[in-house]
Each structure stands twice: as C-alpha cells, then as structure tokens.
Amino acid sequence: MLADEPRNEVFREAIVRQAPGATVLEIGCGPDLFWSLCATDAGADRVVAIESLDDSARRAEKLARDRAPGLISVVPGLSTEVTLAERADLCIAEVVGCIGGSEGMARVIEDARERLLSPGAQVVPHRVHTLAATVCLADLMPDGPGMSESVVPYVESVFRSDGGFFDLRMCVGGIGYDAIRSTAGDVEDLRFNDGELRQSGELRLTASRPGGVDGLLLWLDLQGRRGGEHLDTLATQTNWLPVYVPLLAGEQLSLVPGDVVELQVSCELSTDGVHPEYRFAGTVRHADGRRVPVTAESLYGRSAFRQSPLHEALFGADGAR
Numbered sequence: 001m002l003a004d005e006p007r008n009e010v011f012r013e014a015i016v017r018q019a020p021g022a023t024v025l026e027i028g029c030g031p032d033l034f035w036s037l038c039a040t041d042a043g044a045d046r047v048v049a050i051e052s053l054d055d056s057a058r059r060a061e062k063l064a065r066d067r068a069p070g071l072i073s074v075v076p077g078l079s080t081e082v083t084l085a086e087r088a089d090l091c092i093a094e095v096v097g098c099i100g101g102s103e104g105m106a107r108v109i110e111d112a113r114e115r116l117l118s119p120g121a122q123v124v125p126h127r128v129h130t131l132a133a134t135v136c137l138a139d140l141m142p143d144g145p146g147m148s149e150s151v152v153p154y155v156e157s158v159f160r161s162d163g164g165f166f167d168l169r170m171c172v173g174g175i176g177y178d179a180i181r182s183t184a185g186d187v188e189d190l191r192f193n194d195g196e197l198r199q200s201g202e203l204r205l206t207a208s209r210p211g212g213v214d215g216l217l218l219w220l221d222l223q224g225r226r227g228g229e230h231l232d233t234l235a236t237q238t239n240w241l242p243v244y245v246p247l248l249a250g251e252q253l254s255l256v257p258g259d260v261v262e263l264q265v266s267c268e269l270s271t272d273g274v275h276p277e278y279r280f281a282g283t284v285r286h287a288d289g290r291r292v293p294v295t296a297e298s299l300y301g302r303s304a305f306r307q308s309p310l311h312e313a314l315f316g317a318d319g320a321r
C-alpha cells in the first residue's frame, strides 16, 4: 500500500496543505505511521494516531518515539472506543474500502465528529464516491475467473478465521473503462466535510453496448481535499481494485443499447455496527417491453456460499479452488 503512489499523492497533497499548525487525529495509522509523519513533517502542531491492531500500534509507537519525539502519541484501540483528552482540527483516515464505505468509514467519521473532532474540523479524504456500471465478467475472462496465487493464502486465512466458507467480495484487476457496458451511476457518496454520507438510493444504468451482462462493477472517485485533484480508480490502477458484484437474474441477461437496469441500493450496518452491507434489487427494463427482476449483494458478514456463477467457478467442486 505504501507503494501505491496515486493513492499517496491524493493524501499527501491534502495533508501538506492542511496540516501546518493543526492538531491532527489520524484514525488507522497502521505500523508505518505514514500520514502522521507526513503531518508532522508538514508542520502539524501535534498528532494523535489511533490504531486498532496491537502489533501495528506497537510498531507505530516505536516509530513515533524515534522519528517525531514529543509530537505524535499513538493510542492503541478502535477509534470508536477510545476517549481522548483533546479534540483535533484535522482528521486523516485511510479507512477507505474498494466500495468506499465498506471498511466502515462513514460510521467511524460520524463517531469522530461527535467525540474526537472540533466543530468544523476537516477530514482527509474530503470525498469518497463509489460508482457502478454493468459488466460481463464471462467475456472479460473467457477461460473462466481465477484468483492470483498471491491472493490464495489471504482467502484461506479469511475462511479459517471466520470458521467457514462464504461468498467473499471479489475485486478484478487489470481492467478499465472499456470493460463497462452501460452508463455509470452512484452507489454511495461520502462527503466527509459536507455532512453528507449517502449510502443508498437509485441506480439507473443504461446499456451502451450490446451483449451479455452478468454483474456490476464498482469503483471509486476520491478527492483528498475540497477542490483537490480527483483519483478515478477505474482510470488509474491503485490498491482499491474495482469490485465485481454478480447480478442474479432468472435468465442470462443480454442487453441492447437503450435497455435500462434499475436498481434500488440499500445499505445496512452488519452486526458489528460499523461495516455496511450493500444490497441491490430491481428490474432490467428491455426496450421491447420485457421486464426481468434482478438482485445483487455485497455483504460484510457471512453470506451464502457459491450462490453466484463467479463463486461457483472459484470455489465449486469443479472450480479453480
């Protein structure tokens, strides 16, 4: 992640502009204390850095002592559970998921505004906008979907720690705008400095190319600060890979330009009260008048196993894994 220069540029530019003289809170500093050190280098007055993973917090504490003695305090724990002596006027939080809010950032920032930040405090990133369009994975991967070898141990560890199998959220690398088959629409719009954290609504995708459709592709448009450059993760490859969400319909979907996929997006917090679960339900409206009901979901918690053709291909008895 530290080598993800497009991501880094968005955060760095926003921090360097806003940190001088500020009291800073970093939520999720990780072991490398990357953005807290960037803030002190840029002239922040002082920084409190919270990290929920014990080992990462310990390593961050050591770095703070070595690199910025007296300027950065590392607090182990979850930001939603710690109490701090002072409110901050700049908050840095790289808790952005491949679906922008999927790591729980909306709830984390709401809580920080209530308890840890001064009124009017600025948040970096300023905006995380998640977009969607239709896609046909079967056409993109004619030999069938596969997992890169580097991902396999991670997937196994998720199943092990969860005590069972379920349909994991899947990302697709190496694709761009030429993969999508419709206009793009809004799934989620998190404007952290405008008090607008929208995670539901209507998605209306008009087919722009003829052919099969088997899922939605979700990606991010991210802004570090108000007025700053946008990072579009479908145009520029970053660690936030586009997410593929299978569309479930009673038939194979084949669309012509002008056909419309209308979906209601809903988002509920999972049982941990932080991580959202996204559900899509609606209709494909064919230009010739036919209507086909469709659903899709991208959940945080345990869900069904091998429910979609993608997961069947990846994890089925005859699948790749």
Ligand SMILES: C[S@@+](CC[C@H](N)C(=O)[O-])C[C@H]1O[C@@H](n2cnc3c(N)ncnc32)[C@H](O)[C@@H]1O
Residues within 6 Å of the ligand: 001, 002, 027, 028, 029, 030, 031, 034, 035, 050, 051, 052, 053, 056, 077, 078, 079, 080, 094, 095, 096, 108
């Ligand atoms: C994506 S990493 C980012 C690490 C580093 N800030 C960077 O940008 O390279 C997110 C980090 O936030 C931590 N984290 C997530 N939610 C948190 C929360 N609510 N409070 C504290 N730490 C959190 C995770 O443990 C993880 O180390």
